[in-house]
Amino acid sequence: MSTKEQVLEEVKIEELLNGENVIVLYNDDVNTFDHVIETLVRVCNHEPLQAEQCAMLVHYKGKCDVKTGGYKELVPICSALLDAGLSAEIE
Secondary structure, eight states, rough: OOOHHHHHHHHHHHHHHHTTTEEEEESSSSSSSHHHHHHHHHHOOOHHHHHHHHHHHHHHHHHEEEEOOHHHHHHHHHHHHHHHTEEEOOO
């Protein structure tokens, strides 16, 4: 096993032990900046500036981590983002 593979395996094990997951928001050609920002403020409890920065990152980079936490905590948040028409998933 190479050193790189060993480090990746250790990281994955650590992530499982910590129980930290992340909601990733993806870019789309449908939603407006205002809708994305308002949804992040409402659903993820972002401050308006934080939501705006996430929206910009999604637009220019294609995706952005918007919320971290335990899987059970993130499921309803991700569902609310999806219900609002945004593209998101838990990783």
